[in-house]
Amino acid sequence: MEVEILSTYAKGDRFEEQVFDFLTREIDEGRFYFFRSDCCKIFRKKSYYSRDREDFIIFDIAVEVFLPGFDKPSLLVLIECKNYSGTVPVGDIEEFGSKISQVAGFNAKGIFASASAFQSGTLNIARNKGFSLLRYFDQSEFRWELPRALLTGARSARARKRAEIEHALTQPAFRPTVYSAYAVTPSGYTDGWEGIWKGLCLEDSFSEDELRLIRQPSPITTPRVIFISKDRIESLAEHVLKSISYIRGAVDLAKLVAKESDANGLTVSFLDDSSSVLGSITFSPLEIKIFAADSKSHLARFTLAHELGHHFESPRVS
Known part of the structure; x- marks a missing residue:
C-alpha cells in the first residue's frame, strides 16, 4: 500500500x-x-x-x-x-x-x-x-x-x-x-x-x-505545427506516385503499403467497424489501423489514402 x-x-x-x-x-x-x-x-x-x-x-x-x-x-x-x-x-x-x-x-x-x-x-x-x-x-x-x-x-x-x-x-x-x-x-x-x-x-x-x-510588441510567428504549402504537397504526391511507377488510373494503395513496409516498417491492419473512428496512424510504432469490416470498400480505401497522406507528410519520411 x-x-x-x-x-x-x-x-x-x-x-x-x-x-x-x-x-x-x-x-x-x-x-x-x-x-x-x-x-x-x-x-x-x-x-x-x-x-x-x-x-x-x-x-x-x-x-x-x-x-x-x-x-x-x-x-x-x-x-x-x-x-x-x-x-x-x-x-x-x-x-x-x-x-x-x-x-x-x-x-x-x-x-x-x-x-x-x-x-x-x-x-x-x-x-x-x-x-x-x-x-x-x-x-x-x-x-x-x-x-x-x-x-x-x-x-x-x-x-x-x-x-x-x-x-x-x-x-x-x-x-x-x-x-x-x-x-x-x-x-x-x-x-x-x-x-x-x-x-x-x-x-x-x-x-x-x-x-x-x-502586450507583446508584435505577434509571435513561431509555428506550433509545421506548415506544408499546396505546392509542397503536390511535389510530395508526385514523388510518391513515381516511387511505384504510377502512370494512370486508380492508385494501387497495396503497392504503396508494400513499399513503405519494406522502407519504413509500416504495418496496416483492417479491424471491425468503429462507431467513432474511421482510421488512425501512429508513428512509434508506425502503424495504420482502418476500422472497416470490408477492406475492399470505397470507405476503407478513402480512409487508407487519408492515413497514408499523414505518413508521407511526416518529417520522418525522407
Missing part, C-alpha cells in the same frame, strides 16, 4: 513538472497569451495568504503577471495538477474552487489540470465557479486520426466540437489526436491553450492603457 501511495505521488510530481516546463517555455518564448515575457514569472509550490484560514495555501504552479515597475502582480493564474489512476472526483474540484476564492489581495484565476479524466459532474461546477478544468496530454501520446464524425452531418460543427471536447475531458480511455489540451472554461469549451486564456478572460484584469504596457 505504501509503495502504491509513493507511486501515485511520483506520477503527480512528473505531471506537475511536465505542465510547469510547458508553461515556462510558453512564457520564455512569448506565447503566454499576449503578455510580454518580462512581465511574467512562474513558480512551483508558492503560497498565498487565505483570509478564511488565517494561514497560507500552497499551489502547485503559479503564474504572476506584473505591470512594469510594480512589485505586486496584477494577475495570478493558480494551477493544481493531478494524475490519478481513476477519474477526478467532484470533491477535488469543489475544494480547488474554495482555495481559489480564499486567495486574498489578488485577481486570481484558476486551472485544475489533470492527466486523467474528470467525472462528468465536475465540468459545470468549474465553469459556474469561474475556473477551468484542463486535461493535458504528453505529446508522445499523439496519434493522427480520422473521426467518423467528420463525415456525418447530424450535428452542427459547433455542437460536434463541444461533444468531442467533453468526451476528451470525461472518458478515461480517450487518447489525443491533434491537440494536447482540452478544457472547459467559464466561457465554454476549447481544445487549445489560447482558448483557455481567452476563456478565463485574463485581459479583464487590466485597463486598456495597462494592456498596452504588457
